[in-house]
Amino acid sequence: MIKIYNTLTKQKEELIPLNPPNIRMYMCGPTVYDYFHIGNARSFIMSDIVRRYLEYKGYNVTFVMNLTDVDDKIIKKSIEENKTSKEVAEFYINEFFKDIERLKIKRASFYPKATEFINDMIDMIKKLEQKGIAYNVDGNVFYDVTKFQDYGKLSGKNINELEAGSRVEINEEKKHPLDFALWKKAKEGEPFWESPWGKGRPGWHIECSAMSCKLLGESFDIHAGGHDLIFPHHENEIAQSEAANQKPFVKYWIHFGFLNINEEKMSKSLGNFFTAREILESYSAEAIRLFFAQAHYRGPVNFSEELIKAAEKGFEKIQNTYDRINDELKNENLPQVETDFNFNQWYEKFEQAMDDDFNTASAVATIFDFSREVNKIISEGNYNKNFLLKSKEYFDKTAEGVLGLLKSDISSNQPSLEDELIEILIKIRNEAKQNKNYTLSDKIRDELKKIGIILQDSKTGTTYKKTKK
């Protein structure tokens, strides 16, 4: 049984899908006006882990992530770069997919673009207008929050209190300060679409309501996003969808905590802004994923050079064990010691952690514990081929399958020319060692290290690993 913390009820609840074994999940994706940053990466990676775990548990997950390709920020960028909005969006969508792939984030079932669902958005706005919830002021259409009884149920806000607050922008056209734009009238030079209210473009919130409805239905299971989206974005999505469809919109809301840099909020003006690809230049995708998985998804997390380095080390530790298993499996004279190693117990431990509101930190601890056990057994020689296969399977299903923490066994059956050359050098070095010519043997090891190949001697022979990607 999976327990999931629901922002809507502010407590952990048992996950009961609306239509098992299917689970429909929507994740708020990026506005494509720039490369995405390491904070975005956290949300994307954690939603990926949630999705992978649901699949691990046997659910058939339909995972949708939207791409906001019409928006103020994109328009601004297009003016700066003297390009069309569309060109800017297309460029960053392309780059988005490159980063997603490098971070080993599984492809979504759909990546709907806002501009391809304009008609669905118009239909929804029309519906709201007919119900008297939306009003048109000179080509701008707003949502009247006072018409929706439950407004504020997700964020715990109260319309009247918010009205008194000083931070809400005053807009003469709105009836209530919290009313938000469903349709924005086109200004000179902006991209626009024809609509019953004239030329314009959709507001930001309506796209998620319209696209999730179209692709996942009027009610679906899980909606995820960054913590900051709770208000107003998700609150507004609920208001739009439930008012238009007269049905509960989403059953479980999950929100990912923020990432700070050296205890400060990440921002371009502070100069502590990192794109995901910048981090990927120095650290592996696995280390980044481990870094995030080591903390609970809901809490804030601090990012620093020191911490990501620690994660890289941790990753290497698991990877070493995994590589060792794969190397052993190539060995033809394996020990044939019977083991009574209880794999089920390890699966249970992993699932127990993940079942409890996706406690990845605890799940990762299980992986480290398992890794230590396996190392111990191999070192002692108390194993057989079946043990290795089962251990590999465990890593494949949990550490890699759910968390994405391992590099696959690249040194496949077909050795490359490079591999063969390394083997020759190892042979020469071992001969030198036998002749106690340590100057030569150390030189070979040092020189190889310089080009990123680490040699390791063990009882069964010399193995090597490549540190470069």
Add this chain to the structure above:
RNA sequence: GGCGCUGUAGCCAAGUGGUCUAAGGCGGAAGUCUGCAAAACUUCUAUUCGUCGGUUCGAAUCCGACCGGCGCCUCCA
């Protein structure tokens, strides 16, 4: 002002009534192995969970007060 989160070892972090004299990672110390390394393994590195009270047979875990950190309420993952 409103809503919410949070304070656990040198650092990161899980645990939210007894199995906790508190997982796991990084860092540090010693040892086994090794020609030397590396990797791996073993042991050690919080009698204590911001402070002070309370509830309880029993609290890191519940309640209260206080001190500290943070987020949202405006575009933002």
